[in-house]
Amino acid sequence: MTKPKVLISDKMDPNAARIFEERGCDVDVKPGMTPDELKAVIGEYDGLAIRSATKVTPEILDAAENLKVIGRAGIGVDNVDIPYASGKGVVVMNTPFGNSITTAEHAIALIMAVARQIPAADARTQKGEWPKSDFMGVEVTGKTLGLIGAGNIGSIVASRAQGLRMKVIAYDPFLTEDRAIELGIEKVDLDTLLARADFITLHTPLTDETRNILSRENLAKTKQGVRIVNCARGGLIDEEALKDMLENGHVAGAALDVFANEPAKESPLFGTPGFISTPHLGASTTEAQVNVALQVAEQMADYLVNGGVTNALNMPSLSAEEAPKLRPYMKLAENLGSLVGQLAHGNLTKISIEREGAAADLSGKPIEGAVLAGLMRQYSDTVNMVNAPYLAKERGLDIRSVRHEKEGAYNTLIRVTVGTEQGDRSVAGTLFGSDAPRLVQMFGVGIEAELSGNMLYIVNEDAPGFIGRIGTLLGENGINIGTFHLGRRQAGGEAVLLLSVDAPIPQEVVKQACALEGVKVVMPLAF
Numbered sequence: 001m002t003k004p005k006v007l008i009s010d011k012m013d014p015n016a017a018r019i020f021e022e023r024g025c026d027v028d029v030k031p032g033m034t035p036d037e038l039k040a041v042i043g044e045y046d047g048l049a050i051r052s053a054t055k056v057t058p059e060i061l062d063a064a065e066n067l068k069v070i071g072r073a074g075i076g077v078d079n080v081d082i083p084y085a086s087g088k089g090v091v092v093m094n095t096p097f098g099n100s101i102t103t104a105e106h107a108i109a110l111i112m113a114v115a116r117q118i119p120a121a122d123a124r125t126q127k128g129e130w131p132k133s134d135f136m137g138v139e140v141t142g143k144t145l146g147l148i149g150a151g152n153i154g155s156i157v158a159s160r161a162q163g164l165r166m167k168v169i170a171y172d173p174f175l176t177e178d179r180a181i182e183l184g185i186e187k188v189d190l191d192t193l194l195a196r197a198d199f200i201t202l203h204t205p206l207t208d209e210t211r212n213i214l215s216r217e218n219l220a221k222t223k224q225g226v227r228i229v230n231c232a233r234g235g236l237i238d239e240e241a242l243k244d245m246l247e248n249g250h251v252a253g254a255a256l257d258v259f260a261n262e263p264a265k266e267s268p269l270f271g272t273p274g275f276i277s278t279p280h281l282g283a284s285t286t287e288a289q290v291n292v293a294l295q296v297a298e299q300m301a302d303y304l305v306n307g308g309v310t311n312a313l314n315m316p317s318l319s320a321e322e323a324p325k326l327r328p329y330m331k332l333a334e335n336l337g338s339l340v341g342q343l344a345h346g347n348l349t350k351i352s353i354e355r356e357g358a359a360a361d362l363s364g365k366p367i368e369g370a371v372l373a374g375l376m377r378q379y380s381d382t383v384n385m386v387n388a389p390y391l392a393k394e395r396g397l398d399i400r401s402v403r404h405e406k407e408g409a410y411n412t413l414i415r416v417t418v419g420t421e422q423g424d425r426s427v428a429g430t431l432f433g434s435d436a437p438r439l440v441q442m443f444g445v446g447i448e449a450e451l452s453g454n455m456l457y458i459v460n461e462d463a464p465g466f467i468g469r470i471g472t473l474l475g476e477n478g479i480n481i482g483t484f485h486l487g488r489r490q491a492g493g494e495a496v497l498l499l500s501v502d503a504p505i506p507q508e509v510v511k512q513a514c515a516l517e518g519v520k521v522v523m524p525l526a527f
Contacts, residue, residue, distance in 0.1 A: 004068075004304035005044060009033055010051035012073060013293035020049075023301035039063045047300045049073065056080040061088050069303050071296040074283060075099060077313060086314040093299050093311050097152060098292035099283035104156035106282045107201050107231045110255035111161075114227045115140055115199075117253070119276050138198075138227075138252075141165040146197025148213060149204030149232065150175045150185065151380070151394060157201060158185050169193055172204075172395070174379060176349055179396030194221040199229065205380050206233035216241035219251065227253040231282045234258040243268045246275055257282050329359055329414070330370040332429045332437035335451040335527055336416045337374025339439070340427050342525050343457065350398035350419035351375065358412035360403045368401050371416055410440065439485075445496045447487030454501050455525040461518035462488050462495040469516055474501070477509045494520070 006020050008029045020027040025047070033041075035055065042048065042064045049071045050056065056070055061084055070080055072094040085092050113119060116137035124131045145161045147154045147170040158168045168185040171193045180187040190213075193200070200222065204210045214228065214237040222228075228251060230237055239260060245251040246269075255276035259267055262280060269275050283289075302308040309315060333353075353371050355364065372388035380391060392399060398419075415428040428441040429451075439449045460466055467484070474481060482500035489495075505524045513522040 004046040004301075006047035006049060006300065006304070007042070007045040008049045009038060009054045010049075010073075011053075012049065012051060013290045015290070016049065016073070016293040016297040019294060019297035020301055023298075024305045025301050035060070042067065047071065047304055049296055049300060050079070052076065052079055054079065056085065058084045061085055061090065064088070064090070069093060069300050071300040073098075073289075073292040073296040082314055091303060091309065091315055092313045093296065093303070093309075094313060095292040095295040095299070096311060098295050099288045100152050100156060102285040102288035103231055103282035104153050104160060105285075106257060106278075107153075107157050107203070107229055108160045108164075110229045110231065110257065110276065110278070111140060111145075111199055111201065111227070113276055114229065114253040114255045114274075117274075140199070143167070143198040144169060144196055146171070146188075146193040146200045147185070148172075148190070148193065148200065148202045148236075150180075150183065151203065151391065153232075154201075154203035155183055155394075157203060158183055166199075169196060173347060174392075174395035174397065176347065176396030179394075182396075190218070191221060194218055195223060197223065197226060199227045201229040202232045202236050204232055204236065206235045207378065207380075209378065211235055212238050214238065214242070216244075219245050222251070224250060225252040227251070227255075229255045231257040234260040234262060234264075240268050243272050243275075246272045326362060326366050328431055328435040328437060329362060329412075330366055332431060333367045333370035333414055333416075334374040335437055336414060336427050336429050336439070337371035338377060338527055339374075339442075339451060339525065340416050340418050340425060341375040341378040343427075343443075343523065344418045344420050344425045347421055348375075348397060348418050349421075350400070351392070352400045352402060352415075352417040354402045354404060354413075354415040354417070356404045356413040356415070357407040357410060359414050360405055364401045364403065367414065368399070371414075372399070375416075375418075413440075415441075439498075442487070442496060442498075445487040445489055445494075447485055447496055447498060449485035449498045450483075450500075451525075451527045452500070453482070453527060454504050455527065456497075456499050456501060456505055456513075457521070457523045457525055458497040458499075458513065458519060459521040460495055460497065460516075461520070462490075462492050463518050466495075466516070466518060467497075470497070470499075470513065473512055473516065474505075474509070477506075477512075479503065479505060479509065 003024055003026045006025045006027045011031045017027045017029055039060055042060055046066055047069045051073050058081055067090050069091045075094055075096050077094055080092055082092050117135045121135045143166055145166045145168050147158060150170040150172040161168050169188045170185050171188060171190045175187050216238050219241050242254055246254060253274040257278045258280055299310045353368050369388055372392050373383055376383045376388045376391050383391060410430040413428055413430050417424050417426040425443055429437055429439045432438050439451055480502040485498040487496045510522050510524060
């Protein structure tokens, strides 16, 4: 039997090649190739192991006739065209947790640096000055650290900060009270964190929900003299507003390892007193580079030799026999998870995934993984069907999978119910034919809809003329409606409208829809 052949095209720890060989792969190490050189040889390989230097473009993928898997040693996969790779049948893997300790330690280092103004003091001392009286720092002992995001990295930062005798509070929609108690931190809302924290550090992905979470408005809510650290993602902070608040003294200091535009050759923050910057060094330690290299080699070799799938970004953990039968169910499950994740606000405490009829006879783990991937994707930009259950459990989410043997109103049904502070919220879906996922129930209201693209969810009082009013509003704003999906509990009661549109709906149009008579809820959705 011919051994799978792997190309390592970026600089990587030498032990990665050893792992490939020990696990039954032939491996070539050729870092530094030009795109044309890579294109000329990639057709020979079953696997491609990369870091950030290699760009896996459609042109490269078109030439990769035998390629089965791409492994990124690290988290970010901006250098891989994942949709195109998926279309070519190439699995894309990453190593989402290999950098956690390193990034957390860098955040702690920046907390200390901004507390004692170390870079500025060093620069002036090395110029031959002795500016001792110009650098009055603050102790971190006894200070309150506010975590925005208490997941994998945030929880490590909390542990390290507690060792420095800091009090830790956290804002995270997925953090349960039980998990907060386990971590020894206090769970608070965002406004409370902004008002109480002496130091704020961010550990959340960049999503529509978190973009500019430290906006000018929110920065104004912070305590006078606050110090801010960001080692997570650029775009979480309004950099112009942060500059203004450093200059007027409201923010005493800030340290950023990440920027909205990278590489950050220029920034409004550069040169601002009290500002410290590093060039995205969160993952830059010897240990982290070794960890991610070894992990990606293990994952790729397992896939190429045994068919095992771990940390794949574009496919679930499936065997070759299960995949064709499970695929439509998993698409349905992911859509239901995404829907309930977008609609169920506040702290989620539990999730129940029920399978009835034909769905009850299938493997529950891939379906559960698909639901959680859809749900967690609202809060994490590195989630996939393999690591979604880990991320959910890490945040203390109680996950239950229930199998009902007897058939109900539908031949096959998947129901997803989440527990929130406002009570349980449930959605359900089925397959039409054998491969067409459809929503059939939302929050107790029967409604049939295909979940895809951009959609608008509306809850309103069931009254004559409403459909005309919403149609007119969208038409006046140049928004084309694809389909209408209607449901109601009873005549004259509460009605639900799901409509698909051809483009994302601007926030201003959402506000106008909220102002229509009888409207209770308006929310844009995306699938």
